[in-house]
Amino acid sequence: MFAVETLSLSKRYGKTDALRELNFTVDEGEIMVILGPNGSGKTTLLMILCTILKPTSGTAKVMGIDVVEEGTKVREVMGIAFQEARGFWRHKPSSILRFHASMFDIDSMKRQDLIEQTMKDLELWESRDKKFMHLSGGQAKRLETAKVLVQRPKLAIFDEPTSQVDLRGKRKIWDKIRELRDQGSTVIVATNEVREAEYLADRVTILHQGHLVVRDSIPKLKDAIAGGDVVEVGFEGPVTDNLVAELKGLGGALALSPEGNELRAKVSRAEDWVPKMTSASYNLGAKISSIKITEPSLDDVFIHFTGKALIDQQ
Amino acid sequence: MSEFSRLLLVARTDFSYFFRTKWLMAVLISLSLSDMLVTALVMGRMISPEYFSFLVPGIVTVGLFTAATDTGRRIWLALREGVVQYYMTLPIRTSGLVVAYIISGGLGGVVYSSALLIIASFAVHPHNILNAILLLPFMFVLATGIAGLAAFFASISRRGEIYWVYAQALQVTLVTISTIFYSAQTISRYLPGPIATIADYNPLSLAATALRDSVFSGELLNTTLLSNLLATSLPLAALGALAYWVILRTLRLRGKP
Numbered sequence: 172m173f174a175v176e177t178l179s180l181s182k183r184y185g186k187t188d189a190l191r192e193l194n195f196t197v198d199e200g201e202i203m204v205i206l207g208p209n210g211s212g213k214t215t216l217l218m219i220l221c222t223i224l225k226p227t228s229g230t231a232k233v234m235g236i237d238v239v240e241e242g243t244k245v246r247e248v249m250g251i252a253f254q255e256a257r258g259f260w261r262h263k264p265s266s267i268l269r270f271h272a273s274m275f276d277i278d279s280m281k282r283q284d285l286i287e288q289t290m291k292d293l294e295l296w297e298s299r300d301k302k303f304m305h306l307s308g309g310q311a312k313r314l315e316t317a318k319v320l321v322q323r324p325k326l327a328i329f330d331e332p333t334s335q336v337d338l339r340g341k342r343k344i345w346d347k348i349r350e351l352r353d354q355g356s357t358v359i360v361a362t363n364e365v366r367e368a369e370y371l372a373d374r375v376t377i378l379h380q381g382h383l384v385v386r387d388s389i390p391k392l393k394d395a396i397a398g399g400d401v402v403e404v405g406f407e408g409p410v411t412d413n414l415v416a417e418l419k420g421l422g423g424a425l426a427l428s429p430e431g432n433e434l435r436a437k438v439s440r441a442e443d444w445v446p447k448m449t450s451a452s453y454n455l456g457a458k459i460s461s462i463k464i465t466e467p468s469l470d471d472v473f474i475h476f477t478g479k480a481l482i483d484q485q
Numbered sequence: 486m487s488e489f490s491r492l493l494l495v496a497r498t499d500f501s502y503f504f505r506t507k508w509l510m511a512v513l514i515s516l517s518l519s520d521m522l523v524t525a526l527v528m529g530r531m532i533s534p535e536y537f538s539f540l541v542p543g544i545v546t547v548g549l550f551t552a553a554t555d556t557g558r559r560i561w562l563a564l565r566e567g568v569v570q571y572y573m574t575l576p577i578r579t580s581g582l583v584v585a586y587i588i589s590g591g592l593g594g595v596v597y598s599s600a601l602l603i604i605a606s607f608a609v610h611p612h613n614i615l616n617a618i619l620l621l622p623f624m625f626v627l628a629t630g631i632a633g634l635a636a637f638f639a640s641i642s643r644r645g646e647i648y649w650v651y652a653q654a655l656q657v658t659l660v661t662i663s664t665i666f667y668s669a670q671t672i673s674r675y676l677p678g679p680i681a682t683i684a685d686y687n688p689l690s691l692a693a694t695a696l697r698d699s700v701f702s703g704e705l706l707n708t709t710l711l712s713n714l715l716a717t718s719l720p721l722a723a724l725g726a727l728a729y730w731v732i733l734r735t736l737r738l739r740g741k742p
Contacts, residue, residue: 184740218740223573225737243488247576257571259498260562261505270498274575276486 556590557635590632612703633725
């Protein structure tokens with residue numbers, strides 16, 4: 172059984188299609204990162220999964236439970252940290268977390284300790300007596316994350332969990348999300364931040380204009396880009412035509428650009444090509460002084476699959 | 486935790502939110518008390534001391550109305566602050582959320598008006614405190630009806646100030662066409678017959694009359710009057726519940742209210 176499964180899921184707002192015939196699955200116990208620019212349909216998908224929105228057509232199941240037919244049951248196994256923090260403006264963070272924990276039957280004996288520990292982990296403890304409306308954007312965002320961490324749901328959803336959070340805070344939230352996965356939760360993270368996706372993802376789904384473009388692990392997505400790995404090799408002497416011809420004969424390189432003592436190669440899988448290249452160079456007596464391998468970024472992956480840059484889309 | 490317990494937890498949280506708005510509370514209490522004092526000092530001498538006794542139950546009823554109407558403000562705020570979307574991710578049905586808000590409005594009205602009643606009892610001696618306690622469930626139903634009306638107006642208001650316009654218009658209408666400040670005889674003398682009938686069956690009039698007769702005059706509880714109070718309040722609660730339910734359903738379909 173998939174933790175999440177959608178079949179031909181569509182959502183239309185007036186004349187705008189936010190999601191189009193989406194077929195999407197998430198395995199139990201993995202962190203699935205949904206990557207896409209604003210307006211790609213990420214938040215709409217999450218809102219349908221957490222039963223706030225009703226799909227226009229198609230089906231969506233969470234832990235095998237239909238989100239339209241049995242919304243209340245879905246909400247029992249699911250927790251979401253919204254993109255915009257939601258809270259009672261005049262309540263304090265600790266009382267917001269207590270309310271949330273009570274709603275999800277967190278053992279009353281453990282509740283207070285769990286809340287205290289989570290607030291300390293996310294550096295919210297000092298702000299426990301502030302009203303929600305007086306929290307900074309980053310604090311409110313961390314409180315939003317804290318709700319899900321206290322709840323420990325079977326399916327945890329985070330919509331852009333670290334927007335407005337400083338770098339140190341980001342790392343803490345990412346580590347806590349991974350910890351949640353290690354404790355058995357399935358996690359979905361929607362983001363348009365490449366670093367966040369690289370740090371968290373077991374697999375990545377790229378959404379673009381309401382379509383699922385591709386879904387796979389990050390290494391496989393990067394390997395799928397022909398010539399995506401760039402290998403820069405430094406030799407002790409000039410790169411000869413003979414060496415270039417020999418390297419061309421190895422296959423696997425889409426472009427070879429020799430210049431003086433250096434050779435720049437665009438290859439699909441650097442881990443396969445580099446051993447062959449070093450062996451061929453050795454046989455021809457060309458001594459290698461340095462090798463630098465650059466993998467494509469997730470932004471490159473996004474450009475490859477959608478034809479557009481992730482950042483330009485914001 | 487059962488769904489009913491969750492419903493009560495939501496109601497309690499919303500109810501507590503009413504009392505967290507301390508400046509609003511201060512304004513409400515000062516307005517209610519100044520009504521009583523001005524009446525005691527001025528109207529009592531201008532008209533008669535009995536008018537003060539007549540008016541105090543009316544002011545308690547208006548207090549109930551004002552507190553129950555605050556439900557609409559909280560619903561509007563919850564829609565604006567996104568708390569409604571948060572509530573919609575909790576393991577509770579949409580109808581449960583609606584009922585929780587209406588219950589919370591009922592509680593707010595009863596607690597606030599009971600506090601006013603206690604303050605008023607220092608100025609006007611209540612003859613039958615037991616009747617006041619027996620009246621509480623009926624006052625609760627009235628408050629849920631008013632909360633329902635407020636929920637209805639909050640649901641159809643796109644902007645906060647529009648909600649206030651609706652709420653003020655409702656207050657002016659319900660208080661003017663009522664026997665809160667003037668007796669039924671006075672109303673029928675100056676206003677056309679149909680309006681006097683509406684004033685008689687206005688749930689606020691019925692509540693004020695029940696307080697006057699049963700608590701401050703010591704008469705027996707009038708079952709017909711109480712039945713009329715229930716019959717006029719419950720449809721209002723149902724109307725508000727339906728309107729709020731529709732707005733939540735719209736939110737699920739369109740993504741915005």
